[in-house]
Amino acid sequence: MIVSESTIDLFSDHTLANTESQYQALRDTGAIVYLSTNDLYAVTRYDAVKQALRADRILVNSKGVAANPIINERGGDGTLTSDGKTHMRRRSILMRPPIPCRWSTTYCRVFRRFLPA
Secondary structure (H helix, E strand, O other): OOEEEEOOOOOOHHHHHOHHHHHHHHHHHOOEEEEOOOOEEEEOOHHHHHHHHHOOOOOOHHHOOOOOHHHHHOOOOOOOOOOHHHHHHHHHHHOOOOOOOOOOHHHHHHHHOOOOO
């Protein structure tokens, strides 16, 4: 895949005030864009994001996926920076809606049938 380059600063006042046009400019630049001002890579299109999420042996979360070095240095302590089975287990918990089962026992019994074990 081709990596394009942009000088858009994700955290500038201009970008924050004009996110729609700036994000469109990034998508128009390419599916993967190196943001030289921020020293980050942006994956800007749905298909490329899908591929990146499935390439977990190459794009390793615990090696740094955040735009914040403090988060990246923590390694696999959180969902964002964990890998493999640990990551999948944490994601499955986060994907469940926070519904207290005492609201409706019947609803919760039905709902649990669709949750991953």
